[in-house]
Amino acid sequence: MDSLFMEFVHSLCVSAGWFFTPFFRIISVLGEKSWFFLLISCFLCLHKKTRWIGATAILAIFLGWIIADFGLKPLIMRDRPYMTGNLYLDYWELAGSYPETDYSMPSGHVLGCAAFFISLYITSRKSVRPYISTIGIIVVALMALSRMYFMHHYFSDCAVAVILAAIVSFMSKWIMKMIYKVFKANEDIGFCNFVINFDLFAKK
Secondary structure, three states, rough: HHHHHHHHHHHHHHHHHHHHHHHHHHHHHOOOOHHHHHHHHHHHHHHHHHHHHHHHHHHHHHHHHHHHHHHHHHHHHHOOOHHOOOHHHHHHOOOOOOOOOOOOOHHHHHHHHHHHHHHHHHHHHOOHHHHHHHHHHHHHHHHHHHHHOOOOOOOHHHHHHHHHHHHHHHHHHHHHHHHHHHHHHOOOHHHHHHHHHHOOOOOO
């Protein structure tokens, strides 16, 4: 499966690299350290009705980063495709020769992206979930393709990242529920009241 996907993304590079290289580069940059998804999550925290949705997404991304970068990556120590020195090195050079420094398994870009959308899906109203799932599947798929396109990850790296994203998202939802109950029970305390009720977009 890994080799099939590598050959597929390489065929995209060969046939229309003039389009796919800058396009996937933009997608990849948006997922760097999950900054784009963290920014959206922080924005959600400014509104009372979406605060816990944004907070859950931030926690999920953070937990995923801790588990991946300080747990699985140094434990598995899987080299990135282009680091193997075989045919994938040639594919990497054709795609732009963008370097990476750490290990491959799992993909941090895909993990952060998937954790964001899964968190949104499981914490949002049922009426908006179909839209979130559709957009999420498209964006996560593009993120995974971009990481494989530049020979930074195998398909299996991305698949493991999505599974891990689901786990940390449900963990984060449970943790945030517990935190919300504590803050709600102590709403008479100034800080707790601020966290529960502050709304930047409330009508004056």
